[in-house]
Amino acid sequence: MHLVLSGEGASDVGSDLENIGPITKLVARLVERRLGYSLVDKDLKDLKALTLFSKAELVDCASQMPRRSRVGKNQPRETRYFYNNARALALLARELEAEDLIVVLFRDGDGTAKSNRQEWEQKLQSMLKGFAVEELTTGVPILPKPKSEAWWLCALRDNYQNCQQLEDESGNDASPNSLKSQIEVCLGEPATRLLLNDKIDAGEIDIDRIDMESLNKFKQRLNQVLDGLLPSYEKGSIVDRDMKT
Template sequence: MITSVLVTGEGSSDMGGSNNGQPLSTGEFYNLGPMALLAIRLLQELLPKWNEECLDFQSPNNWITYISSNELARKTKSLRNKHRPSTKLKKGFVEHANRAAAMADYAKNNEHQLAFYFHDTDKYDFTDLHQSIKLGFNGNNGVQGIPMIPKPTSEAWFICGRQKPPCACCAALETNLSGNDAASEHNAPKKVLGKLLGLATGAGPTTEQQYSEAETVDIRQINMPSYNQFKTDLTNAIEGICGHRTARKL
């Protein structure tokens, strides 16, 4: 059964973070971020009913712990068996594998059954980034770790969620949008989302505005490869904890 979740991300605009300057936070000291909220909404829909009823989804910060990327970097230094470049792990992705391994260690030692590792794809190769994070998590039995890696960035998922009517063209966002916030207003994800939200030309949404999107977006409508991979990984993780075929379908 899932009773406790560990999350990490790049900053307050994705998985949130501590409001008291500490590297680890939960409860009143953890500010839930937009992508953490999206992950929790999806978790609620996929969990078997008996497990959903054991969690207070009105106050998820009470059973979620946030660990900062700096704290993961510190914990990585003390890993016993660090990952190194190999045929399965390219040199530029070793850091992510080791941080995922450090996250899994912490989760296991502190009774978190589920761990979300968020990172925008940006300019990385999606497959290599996904594989490196999975490799880091897979070394620790007892913890189900999930890469949450929107392509190219988290805003692309919200842009897809705002398409009317829902269409298969969302997949093209992953290649047509840039992973660079400094790109033009036509393909910088933040600027494109800002335009859809009615903001001034070239303006991106605030964390609060993205949180509102995470509250209202139709999680069933988003249909793009990176999001679908996240759903698949989360479904598999739930069934790894709760049992085969226990996850519900969207």
């Protein structure tokens, strides 16, 4: 099995196996539950089970790929960006010629406080359509609403209570009381890749206890992909057992 990810930058998915980010760490832990071993274990690096593509690599690929469908053209410019990113990642993943690919595209939902759920849903569906047009059946979008900082705040500040309201805040880092500034206040320092990784390792960020629509959608989709790749495994849900999938 081969895990392929692309994110916003090194602070979320990381840059390589030696320097993974918190999003990669969480994805790998969820996969490990079903697979039985970790795809990001440094002792297994010779297996080459993890590949990370930068945003710049996706942009370069997207600029060269042929138009395969009018779907992308007919989408608003913003959602076309998510669609093209998914297409590009699917194409790059295919070049690896690896078996049993799990291809994960992380992008912040962003948006303002006035953005509605429909806008977020359109972005999510655009990513799924981008995977589909390249005939990739194991593509998994991760689209926090509005940003992954909302997930970290749910765990680290709000004790997993009433976290859904965090998804309605602005994703604009320049806005007053932005999520980025809120998490920095909560931590007393910037939310770096290493600090968030440490919080995950210490159990202070428990993905099973975060009940937020954008995170639940990701876990449900990853669970579907693993069900298809691991038919011989017992089909237990990655989503919290107390939640209805």
